[in-house]
Amino acid sequence: MRYAVLGPVEVEGAAGRIPLGGKQHVVTAALLCRPNQAVSTDLLIDLLWPDDPPATARNSLQVYVYRLRKALGSDTVINHAAAGYTLLVEPGELDVHRFEAATTSARQAMDAGMTEDAAKLWQEALDLWRGEAFAGLNEFGLIREEAARLEEMRLETLEHRFDAELALGRHTRSIPELTALSARHPLRDRFRYQLMLALYRSGRRADALQVYREGRELVRAELGLEPGHDLRRLELDILRGDVALDLPSSSAATPASPALPPAREPRPAELPAGIATFVGRHAELTKISNLLRASREGDRLTVIAINGVGGIGKSSLAVEVARGVAEEFPDGQLYVNLHGATPGVAPLTADEVLDRLLRAVGDRGAGLPTGTEEATARFRTLTAGRRLLIVLDDAVDAAQVRPLLPGGPGCAVLITSRDVLTALDGATHVRLNALGEAEGVDLLSRLAGSERVGIDTAASLDIVRLCGCLPLAISIAGARLAARDDWTPALFAKRLGRAHRRLDELEHADLAVRASFTLSLDQLRRDVRRGGRSAAGLFPLLGLLETPNLSVAVVAALADRPEEEIEHDLDVLVGAQLLQALGPDRFEIHDLVRLYARELAWEELPEPDRAAAVRRALHHYLATIRIATGALVYDGASRRRAGLAQEKLTRAGTELTGRPDASAWLGAEVGNLLAITRQAAAAPDDGPELAIGLAAALNGLGNIRHFWRELVPINQLILDVARADGRTPVIALAHADLARSYRLTGQLDEAVAHFESALDRWRRVGDRTQQGHMLFGLGAVAAMRGRLDEAVTFHREALAIRREQGDPFGEAHMLHVIAVVLTEQGAFEEALGNQRQSLALFHSLGDAENEGMVLASIAELHHRRGDAARAVPLFERALRLLRSASDQMAEAGCLWRLGTALLALGRPGRERQREALAILQDLRALTADEVRAILRDPQPGIPRPLKWL
Structure with missing residues (x-):
C-alpha cells in the first residue's frame, strides 16, 4: 500500500488509486495522523460529527471502518481494540515517513560536510509535497494539529535547504523563491535572513537592507517587538560590508574538481543590470523561474512569452527573472531589445538580430549567412547542446521572433511583447496585470523617498490609484515628486485628480504614459492584415462611457454597428493590450487607457457624434433593464415605466430569455448600471429622463442582487434631477425610492422622513396606489424598530387601499406582511389565517x-x-x-x-x-x-x- 498525506489524502493499492469518499475520507486521514497508534472512538466521532453526533454514531463509525477495510483490500490493515482503531502502516508506505527519513539523511550529510548531497536530499524531501498536508480535511481538530506539525517541518526543511544552497554559492537563483517565502511568512526570521544574505552576495546591498527595514516595520506593527538578534546583527554586518558575509572560496564542500578544461570563447552575459525599483510580482517571478529551471529536464525548447499593456513592467520582470536564474544557464545569457514599441526607433529585423546573436555565440564559420533562413539554421547549429537563456525584449509579433529561436532542448527563451503571441507554437503565455496597491506605494516610495511618502500614506495611495497601479505611471509620478521638493503627495494627488489633465501630469523627461498608448494604437492603424484600422477607429468610442466594463452589445450600440463586427474589433484591441477580456462577451479598459481613448474621442469626433454615441448606449441600457425587470419582478408597481417613454427609445435591448438569463445579466451589469445612471443624469437632452428610468428599474430590481447600499447615492442624485424636473409625481417617486434604499440599509430616521415626504405628495395628486406603497414602507420601518402595533396599523391601512383598488397581488402581499408582524407578536392563529389567504391569492396568480x-x-x-x-x-x-x-x-x-x-x-x-x-x-x-x-x-x-x- 502507498499512503499520501502531504497534499490531498490519497491511498494507492496494487490496482491503483483507491477512491475514498465522504466520511471514509475523514476516518482515513485521522488514522494516518497516528499511524500504528490507536485513535479513540470518541475522537473519531467528534471529527465526523462536530456539531451534534447522532445516537447511532458508534454504529455508523463501525460501518465506515468496515467499508474502509474492504476498500483497502484487507481486514487486518485496521485493528480495533478498547483503545480505538489503529491503521497498520509498513515502513516506507507513508509519505510522511519517507519525508522524515530524507530530512534525517540530509542533516547527516550536512554534518559530514557533504553540502551538495544534503541540498539534494532536502529537495527530495520537499518534492514529496503535493500541496497543503491533508488538504481539504485540515479543518478538523486532530487533522488540523497534525497538518500544522507537518507544515512546520516543511518550512524548517526549506530553511535547511536554503542554508545548503547559499553555502554552495547559489545565492542569485535562490532570490525569487526566498522573496515569495518571506512574503508568505513575514514573521519567520530565517527566510528573511537568508533573503538578505542572498541579495547581499548578489551585489544588491540596498535591496538587502530594504528587506530588513520592511521586516522591522512589520514586526513592530504586529508584535510591538524589534527583530531578532541574528537579523539585527546581519543588518550591521551588511552596513559595514563585513567580509565574513562573502562566500568562502571553499564553501562548496564537494570532491576536488578535475583539471580546468582548455580556454574557450568567453561566456556571453548580456543581461542588463537589475532594476533597483523593481517591486512585487512574486507569483510571476516564481512561476517563470520554475519553468526556466525545469527546462533543464525538458525534451523540447522552453519558450515563455510575457504580455501586457504598455508600461506594465514586462521588461523589468523579464530582466529580474533572467538574472535570478542566470546560474542555471552555464553557457551564457543573451539579451536583445527588439524595439517593438520604442518611440522613434524602427523594430529590428530578424536579419539584424541574428547577426548579433551569431556573433554573441562565437560564430566563426566560413562565410556569412546569405539570408534569414541560412542564418537561422546556423544559429540553431551553434546553440545545439548548449544551455543558453535568450531574452527577446519588446517583440512586435510572433513573426519577428520565430526565426530567432534555437532548435533543441536545453536552451530557454523569454520574450516580452504587448501583443499576445498566440501564433508562437508551444509557448507558455504569462499575462502581466497592474500592481497591487501596496506594491504600488512601495514603488512610489522607492522613487520619491520613503519618508516623504510615509508622511501622507493616504495621499500616496490616492496617487497610486489615480495611476491605475500601472508601474510606468507610478514611476513617472515618483520621478516628478522627487524632482519637486515643494510638492507634497496630497498636492500631486490633487493635480492627478483632474481627469482631463491626468495624462499631461504623467509625463517626465522621455517618459510619458500617453506616448506608450499611442505606440500601440499606431501599430494597429498600420496592421491592415488583422483589421487593425477598424479596431483603431472603434477605440476612441470606448472612452465615452464611465462603466467599469463593457459588453459587446453596449459597444455595438455606441458604434451603431453589428455585434459580429464589434466582436472582431474588440478581439483585436485585446490582442493589442488596449483592452482586457473578462469573458467571451465582456471587456475591461484600464483607467488610464480610458482617459487616452476619451482624449482621442474629443480630438477626432465632433460633439454631436459623441453625444449620439452615448445616447445610443443609454437607450440600449434602459431598454435592456426594462426587459430584465419584466422577467424578474412580479409586482407591477416595481416595474413602473418612469422616465423616457418606451416608444421613444431608439435602441432595442438585449433579449433575455427567462429569469435565469435576466438574473445573470443583472449580476454582470449591476456596477455598469449604477455608473451609467450617474452619467445619464449629467447628459444633455433626454439624459435626465433616462437617468430617472434607469433608477426606477434599479430600485425595482434591488432585492434581486441586494445593492441598496449603492442605490442610496444614486437615489439622492435622482431626487435632485426630479426637483429640477418639477413634476410632483417624479419628485414623489424619487423620495419613495430614496426612502426604500435608506430602510433597507438600516438608516431608519432618513427612511421615515422620505416616506412621509413621498406620502404627502401622493396625497396631493390623489394617487391611492402609491399611498399604499408609502404606508407599507412606514409600517416596515416601524416593525424594524420594534413598534409592532404601529406597524400593523400602517399595514392594515395599506391593505384597505389594495382591496379598494381590486389589486389581488397587493392584497396578497399586505396579508403576508401583516402576518409576519403578527407572528412576531405571538398572534399565531390570526397570522396563520392571513398567510393562508395570501397563499391562495398568490397561487391563483401563478x-x-x-x-x-x-x-x-x-x-x-x-x-x-x-x-x-x-x-x-x-x-x-x-x-x-x-x-x-x-x-x-x-x-x-x-x-x-x-x-x-x-x-x-x-x-x-x-x-x-x-x-x-x-x-x-x-x-x-x-x-x-x-x-x-x-x-x-x-x-x-x-x-x-x-x-x-
Whole structure:
C-alpha cells in the first residue's frame, strides 16, 4: 500500500488509486495522523460529527471502518481494540515517513560536510509535497494539529535547504523563491535572513537592507517587538560590508574538481543590470523561474512569452527573472531589445538580430549567412547542446521572433511583447496585470523617498490609484515628486485628480504614459492584415462611457454597428493590450487607457457624434433593464415605466430569455448600471429622463442582487434631477425610492422622513396606489424598530387601499406582511389565517416566488409555535419554489430558517445555514467579516438582512 498525506489524502493499492469518499475520507486521514497508534472512538466521532453526533454514531463509525477495510483490500490493515482503531502502516508506505527519513539523511550529510548531497536530499524531501498536508480535511481538530506539525517541518526543511544552497554559492537563483517565502511568512526570521544574505552576495546591498527595514516595520506593527538578534546583527554586518558575509572560496564542500578544461570563447552575459525599483510580482517571478529551471529536464525548447499593456513592467520582470536564474544557464545569457514599441526607433529585423546573436555565440564559420533562413539554421547549429537563456525584449509579433529561436532542448527563451503571441507554437503565455496597491506605494516610495511618502500614506495611495497601479505611471509620478521638493503627495494627488489633465501630469523627461498608448494604437492603424484600422477607429468610442466594463452589445450600440463586427474589433484591441477580456462577451479598459481613448474621442469626433454615441448606449441600457425587470419582478408597481417613454427609445435591448438569463445579466451589469445612471443624469437632452428610468428599474430590481447600499447615492442624485424636473409625481417617486434604499440599509430616521415626504405628495395628486406603497414602507420601518402595533396599523391601512383598488397581488402581499408582524407578536392563529389567504391569492396568480415566500413564513410560524417537525417539510417545499424563481435573497432566508428548524429537531442544520451565509455574502448583503463572526457564534441569531424578509 502507498499512503499520501502531504497534499490531498490519497491511498494507492496494487490496482491503483483507491477512491475514498465522504466520511471514509475523514476516518482515513485521522488514522494516518497516528499511524500504528490507536485513535479513540470518541475522537473519531467528534471529527465526523462536530456539531451534534447522532445516537447511532458508534454504529455508523463501525460501518465506515468496515467499508474502509474492504476498500483497502484487507481486514487486518485496521485493528480495533478498547483503545480505538489503529491503521497498520509498513515502513516506507507513508509519505510522511519517507519525508522524515530524507530530512534525517540530509542533516547527516550536512554534518559530514557533504553540502551538495544534503541540498539534494532536502529537495527530495520537499518534492514529496503535493500541496497543503491533508488538504481539504485540515479543518478538523486532530487533522488540523497534525497538518500544522507537518507544515512546520516543511518550512524548517526549506530553511535547511536554503542554508545548503547559499553555502554552495547559489545565492542569485535562490532570490525569487526566498522573496515569495518571506512574503508568505513575514514573521519567520530565517527566510528573511537568508533573503538578505542572498541579495547581499548578489551585489544588491540596498535591496538587502530594504528587506530588513520592511521586516522591522512589520514586526513592530504586529508584535510591538524589534527583530531578532541574528537579523539585527546581519543588518550591521551588511552596513559595514563585513567580509565574513562573502562566500568562502571553499564553501562548496564537494570532491576536488578535475583539471580546468582548455580556454574557450568567453561566456556571453548580456543581461542588463537589475532594476533597483523593481517591486512585487512574486507569483510571476516564481512561476517563470520554475519553468526556466525545469527546462533543464525538458525534451523540447522552453519558450515563455510575457504580455501586457504598455508600461506594465514586462521588461523589468523579464530582466529580474533572467538574472535570478542566470546560474542555471552555464553557457551564457543573451539579451536583445527588439524595439517593438520604442518611440522613434524602427523594430529590428530578424536579419539584424541574428547577426548579433551569431556573433554573441562565437560564430566563426566560413562565410556569412546569405539570408534569414541560412542564418537561422546556423544559429540553431551553434546553440545545439548548449544551455543558453535568450531574452527577446519588446517583440512586435510572433513573426519577428520565430526565426530567432534555437532548435533543441536545453536552451530557454523569454520574450516580452504587448501583443499576445498566440501564433508562437508551444509557448507558455504569462499575462502581466497592474500592481497591487501596496506594491504600488512601495514603488512610489522607492522613487520619491520613503519618508516623504510615509508622511501622507493616504495621499500616496490616492496617487497610486489615480495611476491605475500601472508601474510606468507610478514611476513617472515618483520621478516628478522627487524632482519637486515643494510638492507634497496630497498636492500631486490633487493635480492627478483632474481627469482631463491626468495624462499631461504623467509625463517626465522621455517618459510619458500617453506616448506608450499611442505606440500601440499606431501599430494597429498600420496592421491592415488583422483589421487593425477598424479596431483603431472603434477605440476612441470606448472612452465615452464611465462603466467599469463593457459588453459587446453596449459597444455595438455606441458604434451603431453589428455585434459580429464589434466582436472582431474588440478581439483585436485585446490582442493589442488596449483592452482586457473578462469573458467571451465582456471587456475591461484600464483607467488610464480610458482617459487616452476619451482624449482621442474629443480630438477626432465632433460633439454631436459623441453625444449620439452615448445616447445610443443609454437607450440600449434602459431598454435592456426594462426587459430584465419584466422577467424578474412580479409586482407591477416595481416595474413602473418612469422616465423616457418606451416608444421613444431608439435602441432595442438585449433579449433575455427567462429569469435565469435576466438574473445573470443583472449580476454582470449591476456596477455598469449604477455608473451609467450617474452619467445619464449629467447628459444633455433626454439624459435626465433616462437617468430617472434607469433608477426606477434599479430600485425595482434591488432585492434581486441586494445593492441598496449603492442605490442610496444614486437615489439622492435622482431626487435632485426630479426637483429640477418639477413634476410632483417624479419628485414623489424619487423620495419613495430614496426612502426604500435608506430602510433597507438600516438608516431608519432618513427612511421615515422620505416616506412621509413621498406620502404627502401622493396625497396631493390623489394617487391611492402609491399611498399604499408609502404606508407599507412606514409600517416596515416601524416593525424594524420594534413598534409592532404601529406597524400593523400602517399595514392594515395599506391593505384597505389594495382591496379598494381590486389589486389581488397587493392584497396578497399586505396579508403576508401583516402576518409576519403578527407572528412576531405571538398572534399565531390570526397570522396563520392571513398567510393562508395570501397563499391562495398568490397561487391563483401563478406567482411561484411569492408563494414560496408565504410558505416559508407559514413554516416559520409553526416553528415559533414549537412544531419544528411540521415546519421542516414546508421550508423544503418553499425552498424548491424560491430556487425555481431564482430569488436568491428569499432562498437565503428560507435556508437559514430551515437550518434552525433542523437543529431544533437534533438534525444537521449548520450546513444549510452556511449555504445561506454564502448567498448573502455573494449578494454583498453581508461582508466576509460578518459571515465569519456569525459562524464563530455557537448559537447565532438570524442574520440582519433576513430579519424582516
